[in-house]
Amino acid sequence: MSQAEIGLIGLGVMGANLALNIAEKGNRIAVFNRTVETTRKFHADAGELKSRIVPCETIEEFVAAIRPPRPIIIMIKAGEAVDQQMEALKPHLASGDIMIDAGNANFRDTMRRFDSLKDTGLTFIGMGVSGGEEGARHGPSIMVGGTEESYARVEEVLTSIAAKYDGEPCVAWLGENGAGHFVKTIHNGIEYADMQMIAEIYGILRDGLRMTAEEIGEVFGTWNRGRLNSYLIEITEKVLKATDPLTGKPMVDMILDKAGQKGTGKWSAIEAQTMGVPATGIEAAVAARSISSMKEERETAEKILGLPSVGEFQVADKAAFITDLENALLAAKIGAYAQGFAVMSAASKEFGWSLPMPTIARIWRAGCIIRSQFLDEITSAFTKAPDAANLIVTPAFAALVKETDGALRRIVSAAVLGGLPVPALASALGYFDSYRRGRGTANVIQAQRDFFGAHGFDRVDGADSHHGPWGSGLNG
Numbered sequence: 286m287s288q289a290e291i292g293l294i295g296l297g298v299m300g301a302n303l304a305l306n307i308a309e310k311g312n313r314i315a316v317f318n319r320t321v322e323t324t325r326k327f328h329a330d331a332g333e334l335k336s337r338i339v340p341c342e343t344i345e346e347f348v349a350a351i352r353p354p355r356p357i358i359i360m361i362k363a364g365e366a367v368d369q370q371m372e373a374l375k376p377h378l379a380s381g382d383i384m385i386d387a388g389n390a391n392f393r394d395t396m397r398r399f400d401s402l403k404d405t406g407l408t409f410i411g412m413g414v415s416g417g418e419e420g421a422r423h424g425p426s427i428m429v430g431g432t433e434e435s436y437a438r439v440e441e442v443l444t445s446i447a448a449k450y451d452g453e454p455c456v457a458w459l460g461e462n463g464a465g466h467f468v469k470t471i472h473n474g475i476e477y478a479d480m481q482m483i484a485e486i487y488g489i490l491r492d493g494l495r496m497t498a499e500e501i502g503e504v505f506g507t508w509n510r511g512r513l514n515s516y517l518i519e520i521t522e523k524v525l526k527a528t529d530p531l532t533g534k535p536m537v538d539m540i541l542d543k544a545g546q547k548g549t550g551k552w553s554a555i556e557a558q559t560m561g562v563p564a565t566g567i568e569a570a571v572a573a574r575s576i577s578s579m580k581e582e583r584e585t586a587e588k589i590l591g592l593p594s595v596g597e598f599q600v601a602d603k604a605a606f607i608t609d610l611e612n613a614l615l616a617a618k619i620g621a622y623a624q625g626f627a628v629m630s631a632a633s634k635e636f637g638w639s640l641p642m643p644t645i646a647r648i649w650r651a652g653c654i655i656r657s658q659f660l661d662e663i664t665s666a667f668t669k670a671p672d673a674a675n676l677i678v679t680p681a682f683a684a685l686v687k688e689t690d691g692a693l694r695r696i697v698s699a700a701v702l703g704g705l706p707v708p709a710l711a712s713a714l715g716y717f718d719s720y721r722r723g724r725g726t727a728n729v730i731q732a733q734r735d736f737f738g739a740h741g742f743d744r745v746d747g748a749d750s751h752h753g754p755w756g757s758g759l760n761g
C-alpha cells in the first residue's frame with residue numbers, strides 16, 4: 286500500500302473533520318489519536334473515505350505510514366498537550382519532517398516551538414484554522430506561519446481542503462514562525478467584537494423596541510441580504526428563529542446569558558495593549574463576556590441599584606430606527622476590523638513578518654467564522670492602498686464611515702439614554718471620534734504628568750521649553 290501524503294494526530298471535533306476533508310480531496314492520510322478506541326471508531330465510520338485513511342494505533346506505526354519528508358498535523362487541545370505530543374513524536378521523526386500545530390495556540394508558544402526545533406533538521410508550522418466543525422469538514426480558512434520551504438511541502442494538500450471564494454483558495458503562507466497563529470488570534474479577536482456588536486443590536490431590538498426573537502430574526506434575515514451579509518448575521522437569524530423543543534418557546538429566550546471564552550479574544554487585547562495599538566472593540570467584547578459570566582453578581586446589583594430609571598424607550602419612526610441600526614452595526618464593524626488590521630500591521634513590524642494585509646482579508650472571505658462580503662471590500666481597499674495607516678482612511682472605507690457614523694451616533698445616543706448597555710458599539714464611535722480629531726485633549730494629560738512627575742512635554746510652537754510653570758523645581 287502506498288504511503289500517506291500527510292499525517293494527523295487528534296481525532297476530536299476539528300481533527301476528525303479535517304482528516305475526512307483531506308481524504309475526500311483525494312489525499313491519503315494517516316491518523317492517530319491518544320485514545321485508540323477513537324481511532325478505530327473514526328475509521329469504521331469513515332464510509333467510502335475509509336480506503337484513503339490509514340488508522341494507526343502507535344506513534345511508530347503512524348510515522349512509518351507517512352511519506353518523508355512527513356507533514357504531521359497536530360490538532361489537539363492547545364497548550365501543554367502540544368508540547369507533550371511533540372516530545373513523543375520527535376524521536377521517531379527524520380530530518381525534513383514538519384510538525385504542524387493546527388490548534389488555537391498562543392503565537393508566543395508557536396514562536397518558542399519553532400525556535401526549539403532550530404538545528405534539529407525538523408521544522409514547525411503554526412497553522413490557524415477557522416470555520417469550526419463545518420469549516421474543517423468542508424473548507425476552512427487556513428493561516429500558515431513557518432518557513433516558506435515547509436509550506437511548499439503542504440501547499441497542495443492545504444489548497445485542496447481550504448474554502449474557496451470565487452474559486453480562490455482561502456489559505457496562505459503569511460510569514461515565519463508565529464505569523465499564522467497571530468493572524469488567527471486577531472481573527473478571533475475581531476470575531477469577539479463582531480459577535481458582541483450583534484448582541485448589543487439584538488439587545489436594543491429586544492429591550493428597547495420590545496420585539497420578539499422571531500421578529501428580530503426577520504430583521505437580521507433582511508440585513509443578511511444587504512451590506513451586512515455575513516455568516517455571523519446569517520446564523521443570528523437562524524438562532525433567533527429556532528424553537529426550544531422542550532418548551533416551544535424561542536430557543537434564545539431559554540439560553541442563560543453567560544458567554545464562555547477560551548482565550549483568543551483576551552490574547553488579542555493583550556497583544557494590542559502590549560504594542561500600544563487601540564483595539565477598543567475587542568477589549569469591550571472581552572470585558573462584556575467577563576461581565577456576562579458574573580450572572581449572580583449582576584442579579585444582586587439589579588436588586589440593589591435597579592435598572593436605569595429612564596422611562597419608556599422612545600422611537601418616533603421604527604422603520605427609520607431599524608435602518609439606523611443596520612448602518613450603525615456596519616459602522617461599528619468597520620471600527621473593529623480597522624483596529625484588528627492595525628494590530629496586525631504593528632505586529633508585522635514588531636516581529637518582522639511582512640504580513641500581507643490584502644491576502645489576510647482575501648483568505649477570510651470564506652471558510653472562517655467572520656467570513657463576509659465586507660472582507661472582499663477590505664481586500665480591495667488594502668490592494669489599492671497597501672500602505673494605508675488605517676483601513677478607515679482608505680478612500681472606500683473613509684466614504685463608508687462618513688456615510689454610516691451618523692447612524693452609529695444616533696443609535697449609541699438612543700441606547701445610552703434608554704439605559705441599554707452598548708460598550709462595543711460605543712467603543713467604535715469613540716474610536717472614530719478620537720482618531721479623526723487632529724487636536725485631542727492629551728495636552729492636559731501631558732501637563733498633569735509634567736506637574737506631578739516632571740515628565741516634560743513637547744510644545745505646539747516647537748519652542749525649547751519642555752516643562753510648565755507649575756512650581757519650584759519643575760521649570761526649565
Ligand code: NAP
Nearest residue numbers: 295296297298299300319320360361362363366388389417
Ligand atoms: P476536542 O474535540 O476536545 O478534541 C481534543 C483532542 O485533543 C482529542 O483528540 C484528544 O484526544 C486530544 N488530546 C487532548 N489532550 C491530549 C494530550 N495531552 N495528548 C494528546 N492528545 C490530546 O477539541 P477540538 O474542538 O477538536 O479542538 C482541537 C484544537 O482546535 C484546539 O486547539 C481548539 O482550540 C482548536 N480549534 C477548535 C475549533 C472549534 O470550533 N472546535 C475551531 C478552531 C480551532 P483523546 O481522544 O485521547 O482525548
